[in-house]
Amino acid sequence: MDFKDFELIYKENRCEIKDKQKIELKLKEIVGNNNVSTKEIDILAYTNDTTLIGFNWMIQGQIAGLPDLITWPETVEKISEILKFANQEKIPVIPYGEGSGVVGGSIPIRGGIILDMKKFNKILEINDKNLTVTAQTGINGMNLERYLNKKGYTAGHIPQSLYFSSLGGWIAHRAAGQFSTKYGKIEDIILGIEVVLPQGEIINFKTIPRAATGPQLERLFIGGEGTLGIVTKATLRIWPTPEKRSLISYAFPSIEDTFNATRQILRENIYPAVIRIYDKFETKRHFPNIDNAKEKVMVIFVCEGNTKLVDLEEIITREKCEKNSGVDCGAYPVEHWFETRFRVTETSSMPTYKIVFDTIEIASLWDNASNIYHSVLESMNKLEGIILITAHVSHFYPNGVGIYFTFGGAPGKEQTDLEYYQECWDTTIKAVLEAGGSIAHHHGIGINRSHWMESELGGSIKTLREIKQLLDPQNILNPGKIYVDVWKGGEK
Ligand SMILES: Cc1cc2nc3c(=O)[nH]c(=O)nc-3n(C[C@H](O)[C@H](O)[C@H](O)COP(=O)(O)OP(=O)(O)OC[C@H]3O[C@@H](n4cnc5c(N)ncnc54)[C@H](O)[C@@H]3O)c2cc1C
Numbered sequence: 001m002d003f004k005d006f007e008l009i010y011k012e013n014r015c016e017i018k019d020k021q022k023i024e025l026k027l028k029e030i031v032g033n034n035n036v037s038t039k040e041i042d043i044l045a046y047t048n049d050t051t052l053i054g055f056n057w058m059i060q061g062q063i064a065g066l067p068d069l070i071t072w073p074e075t076v077e078k079i080s081e082i083l084k085f086a087n088q089e090k091i092p093v094i095p096y097g098e099g100s101g102v103v104g105g106s107i108p109i110r111g112g113i114i115l116d117m118k119k120f121n122k123i124l125e126i127n128d129k130n131l132t133v134t135a136q137t138g139i140n141g142m143n144l145e146r147y148l149n150k151k152g153y154t155a156g157h158i159p160q161s162l163y164f165s166s167l168g169g170w171i172a173h174r175a176a177g178q179f180s181t182k183y184g185k186i187e188d189i190i191l192g193i194e195v196v197l198p199q200g201e202i203i204n205f206k207t208i209p210r211a212a213t214g215p216q217l218e219r220l221f222i223g224g225e226g227t228l229g230i231v232t233k234a235t236l237r238i239w240p241t242p243e244k245r246s247l248i249s250y251a252f253p254s255i256e257d258t259f260n261a262t263r264q265i266l267r268e269n270i271y272p273a274v275i276r277i278y279d280k281f282e283t284k285r286h287f288p289n290i291d292n293a294k295e296k297v298m299v300i301f302v303c304e305g306n307t308k309l310v311d312l313e314e315i316i317t318r319e320k321c322e323k324n325s326g327v328d329c330g331a332y333p334v335e336h337w338f339e340t341r342f343r344v345t346e347t348s349s350m351p352t353y354k355i356v357f358d359t360i361e362i363a364s365l366w367d368n369a370s371n372i373y374h375s376v377l378e379s380m381n382k383l384e385g386i387i388l389i390t391a392h393v394s395h396f397y398p399n400g401v402g403i404y405f406t407f408g409g410a411p412g413k414e415q416t417d418l419e420y421y422q423e424c425w426d427t428t429i430k431a432v433l434e435a436g437g438s439i440a441h442h443h444g445i446g447i448n449r450s451h452w453m454e455s456e457l458g459g460s461i462k463t464l465r466e467i468k469q470l471l472d473p474q475n476i477l478n479p480g481k482i483y484v485d486v487w488k489g490g491e492k
Pocket of ligand 1: 171
């Protein structure tokens with residue numbers, strides 16, 4: 001196979017490695033012969049993440065990015081040595097978890113070395129008294145959760161990508177799981193981490209429930225998207241397996257009624273583990289056979305934990321739903337959700353019909369939630385070629401929500417898939433910003449959102465850029481992400 005036969009999507013500012021053999025030999029010296037590859041089959045596997053437009057590219061014989069070498073280090077010291085060597089040679093290094101990211105975070109757009117974390121897969125300790133688990137960050141999400149479940153615990157972090165994402169990827173993208181309303185998002189779950197900085201220094205942040213030890217520097221790496229350091233170990237909160245689980249569902253006349261009901265539940269300091277609102281279009285798609293939900297907006301709830309508390313949560317949840325015109329739809333819609341919650345066939349089937357399809361999650365205070373929902377639908381429906389634009393709401397706070405839009409459409413004759421994809425993204429993000437929302441809730445920035453970072457962060461982007469330059473003066477760690485189009489002084 002010759003990669004020259006494929007059209008490369010990201011080919012600007014590639015790092016040209018003059019003597020690849022020398023780099024390969026040195027990497028082999030550091031991590032051993034079996035932990036380095038330049039085989040085409042391996043290179044091909046790391047040309048993309050799960051950015052949905054990648055499926056369109058695949059069908060058309062295009063590849064997103066082209067790495068030069070793949071490596072699978074086994075110890076933190078080896079990662080440190082690789083980074084020191086990469087700085088010396090000015091070669092990009094891209095941390096790679098399981099490639100389930102959907103914003104281009106682990107695509108090697110400048111070429112260089114993929115640093116795959118899969119051999120960092122050990123669970124190091126469960127501490128029942130502290131209710132913590134410590135693990136290496138390359139561990140697969142399902143393997144970690146399954147292990148915890150067998151011992152009688154849960155970490156409460158169940159993203160839809162549980163089976164094919166890693167602990168390190170969750171930390172890097174500030175992930176949020178399906179049960180996040182009760183257990184928190186990854187930043188609430190992480191108590192301590194170990195990080196290798198871009199120039200090779202290894203630092204450890206103590207595991208502690210809380211501290212007043214100045215600014216919490218470790219927060220830089222939770223959401224750092226592999227640009228500020230490589231997270232190698234983490235300690236997480238865990239919880240005993242819930243005693244009881246209640247499954248509740250209600251259908252409402254409008255999205256506003258669902259916002260009122262769920263906001264009023266959280267206002268009472270009641271946190272169902274799962275809350276999911278499906279707008280009218282998604283209710284029709286996911287629950288076509290529920291009579292009480294016809295032409296309505298479905299909300300499902302899972303309350304879990306101590307039996308007495310769950311009973312109380314259920315009473316208050318039902319009370320607030322009924323007060324806001326909710327009609328009881330029973331346990332079945334929630335059972336159906338449990339059965340289908342990891343199924344994503346829709347996603348990969350669309351590109352075969354030449355449809356550009358994706359999802360965009362954003363965050364909002366309650367103030368703006370309804371306005372954002374309607375503004376995005378209205379703006380997207382005006383776009384030429386749009387086939388569908390729908391939403392569900394899956395992450396809740398007493399102060400606001402995370403809204404998750406799904407769109408699909410056909411590019412115009414003169415447009416590439418990428419141009420149309422960007423038009424859809426830009427239309428959505430513009431509507432969100434104008435209606436007072438925030439551009440990302442839990443998928444991160446990567447490539448897709450980088451050109452919106454200035455609008456999102458305002459003046460603080462300058463400080464963020466200065467931190468990146470301070471930690472990574474050669475710009476070797478995952479270059480071209482988050483800050484790319486706003487990197488003053490040019491890419492190195
Ligand atoms: C079908 C589907 C469902 C999804 N559902 C959810 C969901 O429910 N919730 C959610 O939050 N996300 C979801 N995602 C998105 C994705 O799974 C998450 O972003 C996940 O956190 C990425 O993990 P990964 O191990 O695959 O990371 P990768 O895709 O390999 O990498 C993501 C980023 O993290 C960096 N990185 C990876 N490991 C490390 C490390 N150890 N140290 C530093 N940087 C690192 C990479 O450089 C890259 O920038 C979903 C994706 C798909 C395709």
